[in-house]
Amino acid sequence: MLRVVHQQGTVTAAAEALHLTPSAVSHHMRELARQLKVPLMEPQGRGVRLTPAGHLLIDHADALLARWEEAQAELESYRVGMAGPLRIAGFNTAISGLIAPAAGRLRHSHPDLLVQVRECDTVASMDLLVAGKVEVAVVEPTEGGPPLDDARFEQSPLLEEPYIMLVPADHPLAQAVSVRLEDAAAEDWIVADPGTCDHAQRVRMLCAAAGFSPRIVHAATQWAAVWSLVGNGLGVSLVPRLAEGPAGQAVVRMPVSSENMPTRRILTCVRRGSRRHPLVDLGIRTLEEVVRDHRTMDDWP
Structure with missing residues (x-):
């Protein structure tokens, strides 16, 4: 307390x-x-x-x-069976791309195991861990967040997730094999308002590292809105690979060239000392399996 x-x-x-x-x-x-x-x-x-x-x-x-x-x-290792619950928290794209597939696998491999998923940002996930309300959190390092050596947590790398560029289907860049960030320096950009999410800050930093400040014309925080704006020819955007938009949009997902490929780091986080708990270990190993499968998919840059 x-x-x-x-x-x-x-x-x-x-x-x-x-x-x-x-x-x-x-x-x-x-x-x-x-x-x-x-x-x-x-x-x-x-x-x-x-x-x-x-x-x-x-x-x-x-x-x-x-x-x-x-x-x-x-x-816990002396108990017979795994009934759970195993409670996992994570941010939006971590759930859609990692946690939900892992929970689906666990449902088939361990039908008696109760897996509960909760969507929240990294700070809220850490709070839930401290309060004992979840066992595993999938997080990304954030400004002002706990450092990697925080005595309360064990944080381990899960994925270096590449960013991709969204361009309208009829845009000249859509014909390229890959793009550089600076190729879109003169474009209108779609980025969230400052302070609304960490993604907005990260896009600005990545563009600055590429030598330009993006001309931000439209602001959107929901991926469906970003996809719609890009699909209707209103600009380009930079999004995490795990982000998904609605089907049917005239959008092309372009890998960013490897020489300056922007990425974000995704971690698993548990309460310090709990990593060897059988359920925690099972949950993290299943998340790692999902990541390994992603890396073998044809559409993984």
């Missing part, structure tokens, strides 16, 4: 995340401080922050929780 209060910054937000009342959270925090005989929190504006003693306790708690996860994982 102290870790969630620290993460959320207010007792009210922590209570909401834990599905408790603020008074219950405050009571438990006072009791914990009384038992340890040191103040753990202090006011900061409208919120709270941890005292030095509170930070020290968090460090020890992370180590204790990791050992507890390891103990659960080893004990």
Whole structure:
């Protein structure tokens, strides 16, 4: 509970995340401080922050929780059968391209296993892991997100996903085998508004690395909207390979030339110490199988 209060910054937000009342959270925090005989929190504006003693306790708690996860994982190996649930969280394209296929495989290979999928962004997935509401999260590194050596998590590379360029079917670039980002420097671009998603920031950074600033004419955050705008000749866009749009749009998916191919890194994330849990291990191995199959598909750049 102290870790969630620290993460959320207010007792009210922590209570909401834990599905408790603020008074219950405050009571438990006072009791914990009384038992340890040191103040753990202090006011900061409208919120709270941890005292030095509170930070020290968090460090020890992370180590204790990791050992507890390891103990659960080893004990679980003695159980017969795998009933679940195995709860997996991930962002939109991770679900459509990776998590849903993995869940489908598990349904056939382990019919008694209950797999539950939840769509949310990386920050929310990490929160769900901390709260014990999911076992596996498929995430992408984000600005302000937890570092790879965060003591609470084990993060492992799953996929280096290439970006592809969407162009209208009658566009001159659609006839090429592959394109460079700078080939579209003079085009109208379709990109999400700044601050709406990490994808918007990433496209701007990739274009800047290619030596130009995209002339953004249209803003869209849903892939179906991006596909429709491109298909109607209103511009080009750069999207992750796993992104999918509605069928029937006059859109060509163009691989970006390998000399400057933009990619994004996708990771699996679990609570530290839980990786050896049989269900967690099964879930991650199945996700890795899906990735290996993607790499053998003809349409994988």
